[in-house]
Amino acid sequence: MPFATRLIPSLFVSLATLASASAFAQQALPTGVEAALARAKVSRETVTMLVVDADGTRPPRLAWRSQVPVNPASMMKLVTTYAALDLLGPAYSWNTPVYVEGTVNNGVLDGNLYIKGQGDPKLVLERVWLMLRHVQGLGITTVSGDIVIDRSAFENTAENDPSAFDGEPLRPYNASPDALLINFKSVNMTFAPDRAGQIARVSYEPPLASVAVPATVPLVPGECGDWRTALKTDFSDVNRIRFNGGFPASCGEKSWAVAYGDPRTYSLRAIGGMWAEMGGRVGGQMREGRVPPGLKPAFEFGSPPLAEVIRDINKYSNNVMAQQVFLTIGLTQKNRGTFEASRSALGQWWRDRIGTGEAQPVFENGSGLSRDERISAAALGKMLQVAWRSPVMPELMSSLPASGVDGTLKKRALRSGGAAHLKTGTLRDASGVAGYVHGASGRRYVLVAIANGENAGATRAAFDVLVDWASQDN
Numbered sequence: 001m002p003f004a005t006r007l008i009p010s011l012f013v014s015l016a017t018l019a020s021a022s023a024f025a026q027q028a029l030p031t032g033v034e035a036a037l038a039r040a041k042v043s044r045e046t047v048t049m050l051v052v053d054a055d056g057t058r059p060p061r062l063a064w065r066s067q068v069p070v071n072p073a074s075m076m077k078l079v080t081t082y083a084a085l086d087l088l089g090p091a092y093s094w095n096t097p098v099y100v101e102g103t104v105n106n107g108v109l110d111g112n113l114y115i116k117g118q119g120d121p122k123l124v125l126e127r128v129w130l131m132l133r134h135v136q137g138l139g140i141t142t143v144s145g146d147i148v149i150d151r152s153a154f155e156n157t158a159e160n161d162p163s164a165f166d167g168e169p170l171r172p173y174n175a176s177p178d179a180l181l182i183n184f185k186s187v188n189m190t191f192a193p194d195r196a197g198q199i200a201r202v203s204y205e206p207p208l209a210s211v212a213v214p215a216t217v218p219l220v221p222g223e224c225g226d227w228r229t230a231l232k233t234d235f236s237d238v239n240r241i242r243f244n245g246g247f248p249a250s251c252g253e254k255s256w257a258v259a260y261g262d263p264r265t266y267s268l269r270a271i272g273g274m275w276a277e278m279g280g281r282v283g284g285q286m287r288e289g290r291v292p293p294g295l296k297p298a299f300e301f302g303s304p305p306l307a308e309v310i311r312d313i314n315k316y317s318n319n320v321m322a323q324q325v326f327l328t329i330g331l332t333q334k335n336r337g338t339f340e341a342s343r344s345a346l347g348q349w350w351r352d353r354i355g356t357g358e359a360q361p362v363f364e365n366g367s368g369l370s371r372d373e374r375i376s377a378a379a380l381g382k383m384l385q386v387a388w389r390s391p392v393m394p395e396l397m398s399s400l401p402a403s404g405v406d407g408t409l410k411k412r413a414l415r416s417g418g419a420a421h422l423k424t425g426t427l428r429d430a431s432g433v434a435g436y437v438h439g440a441s442g443r444r445y446v447l448v449a450i451a452n453g454e455n456a457g458a459t460r461a462a463f464d465v466l467v468d469w470a471s472q473d474n
Contacts, residue, residue, distance in 0.1 A: 029064060030469045036462035046453040047462075050377040051470045054388040054436060054444040061445070061470070066381070069359055069374040070452045073425030074317045075434045076368035076375065079361060079383060081310040081399060083349050084325050085392040088332060090307035094120035096131065096180070097297035104139050112145040112284070114291045115271070117180025118153045119331065120303040121324035122312065125183050125206050125274070131301045132275055138298060146284035147275070149267055150291050153179040154327050154337035172259050173369070177323040178267065179337065182206075184320055185266045188257045191227075191247050193219060200247035208260065209272030209286065212240040220246030227251050238262040307395040314399040314423055315407030319367040326366030339365060354383050368425055377448040380434055384446040388436070397421050400435050403467070412464060416440075418471030422447070431456040433463050439473040 029037075029044060037044055048068050052060040060066075084092070096118060102111020113135065117123075123131075154177060172186040183206060191200045199216040220230060225248070232245030238261045247254075260266045272286040303309070306325075313321045330342030333349075343363045350360055358379035364370040387396050400421035404413025408424045422435035432450035439445055447470050451459040 030062070030466065032465040032469060033462050036465045037459065040455070040458035040462060042451065042453075042455050042459050042462065046456070047449065047451045047459060048377040049450075049466060050381045050446070050448045051437075051466070052381055052385070052446050054385060054446050056385045061473075062466075063378070066377040066448075067358070069362070069376050070450050071371065071373060071427065071430040072368060072375050072380065072434070072450055073427040073430040073432065074319075074368035075380065075423050075425040075432060075448075075450065076361070076363075076366060076370070076373050077313055077317065077322045078380065078396075078423050078434060079346070079350075079363075079375070080322050080326050080329075080366035081313055082383065082387045082390075082392070082396050083346055083353075084306060084329060085310065085395055086353060086390065087329060087345075087349060088306055090305060090392055090395045092306040094118055094303040094328070095300040096120050096123065096303075097291075097300045098131065098135060099291055099295050100138065100140070100298040101292065101295060102145065107139060107141040109140045109143045109145070111143075112148055113140070113143045114148045114150060114289075114295070115180065116150040116153070116291050116297075117178065117267075119177075119179055119181075119324050119328045119337065121181065121309050121318075121321040122303055123180070123182050125270075127301075127303075128182055128206075128271070128274060129278070132271070132278055132280070134299060134301065136278065136280065141279060142281040142283065144283040146289075147271065147282055147286050148289040148291075149180050149271065149287075150289060151179040151267070152290060153331060156338065172257050173319050175259055175320040176263060177320055177327055177365075178263075180267045181320065181324060182267045182270045184259075184318075185263045186257045186259050188255055189241075190253065190255045191217065191251070192253045193247065193249060193251060195219065195249060198249075202243075206270045207273035207277050208266075208269040209276065210239060211269060211273075214241070214243055217243045218246040219249040222248050222250065224248050224251040227254060228256060235261050238265075307399075310395070310399040315401050317408055317424065319369045322367035323365050323369075326363075329366075342366065350383075354379075354386055358382055368427075377450060380448050381446050384435070384448070388444070388446070397436060414464075414468050414471060416468045416471050418468065420447070420467050420471065422467070425450070426457065429453060429456050431459055431463075433467065437467055437470040439471055441474040443473060445470050445473075 049064040050066045051062040097116050099114035175185045188205045190203045193200045198219045227248050230245050231243050234242040268286045326342050327337050329345050331337040333345035334341035346363050362374040364373045401407030401409035403409045403420045419438040422433040425432050430452050434448040437445045437447045449463045
């Protein structure tokens with residue numbers, strides 16, 4: 001049955017309940033929340049809050065400026081991941097087909113090897129190794145021709161400027177989506193001090209083909225402190241990493257993940273470097289291209305299911321994985337792997353599944369790493385109520401950080417001892433939480449709390465008080 005016709009009767013109750021939220025827009029905030037906002041010097045006019053029962057059968061316990069569209073930061077991942085669960089199903093997985101063109105004799109492929117990316121969000125190093133090991137399991141140790149990667153499933157994403165959002169192109173959270181996204185386009189450098197030799201040994205994962213890297217860096221005196229700055233790393237040459245400083249001797253082993261400076265060639269370099277490390281050889285080139293028409297895959301390398309993927313996205317707020325899922329929605333629903341197709345597909349899904357009682361969200365890339373995405377607390381609350389009654393509620397709920405337990409809420413336990421599953425969101429000028437709170441009475445509540453403005457980050461304590469207040473309902 002199409003999802004547009006699956007609305008159940010209680011949904012209409014919840015929509016009417018949330019539609020009445022504006023009537024509560026001027027109700028008093030809980031005393032503890034008011035006091036925490038005052039201590040943080042945050043105006044109540046810069047925040048929006050909603051606390052309403054998940055079943056949608058009662059008026060909101062709190063609705064403050066809930067109709068105002070705001071920047072939700074990473075809480076937009078809730079929309080992307082629930083829409084994906086609803087449209088694709090929790091067992092959905094991505095396949096990366098591998099093609100062999102030519103014959104194999106005595107370990108040599110007399111032809112080309114093709115790897116076609118189709119958006120797998122979790123093609124991390126361990127899984128790339130398994131994929132390449134599968135190639136070797138076909139009897140191939142040498143490719144006499146080329147190893148070709150086909151990233152055409154997602155259109156015009158590889159040209160995105162990783163510095164466009166905040167001028168930090170080397171931060172892994174700024175990695176752009178890619179049909180063949182390998183290890184989030186990042187290099188993990190591990191520094192292990194050898195005090196006897198007065199050096200730190202440096203290892204790199206993955207090894208990148210044609211990138212020169214130093215095996216050691218000298219130890220220097222001083223506190224560990226800002227050890228990354230002490231290294232004086234030079235990433236200006238994409239073919240070489242240099243350390244012009246040293247590693248503080250007072251440090252133990254440290255790791256540093258950085259986004260590679262030439263993201264377009266990262267997949268080629270990573271596959272080339274790992275293939276060589278595994279003893280493989282290439283007679284031709286590592287290059288981009290298209291799989292020849294009519295060529296059948298030798299095998300397809302499958303991803304973990306969507307239900308597992310969204311746990312990484314929501315618990316650890318992984319931006320590029322969220323964008324991979326966002327683009328996959330466009331690819332599967334509109335046959336185009338573009339942001340425009342995905343926005344259209346999400347808009348249609350929202351109208352059909354969530355309804356038009358609240359202003360529709362403004363989508364950009366579905367991850368919340370955006371200055372333009374917008375949603376109101378009332379709209380997000382409505383979606384969370386719909387999700388609560390859906391068959392995929394368990395998968396969505398288990399993907400959210402649990403207060404005081406894991407993910408981005410590991411260090412934010414409720415003072416009341418209560419429990420909540422909440423997605424956090426933080427940008428320079430946006431901060432908040434949204435999800436489900438477990439009341440002492442046994443009821444479940446949808447909670448949305450978002451601040452926008454220069455001092456948005458200071459609202460964390462006030463929102464923690466709000467979550468505590470929501471949990472104490474007996």
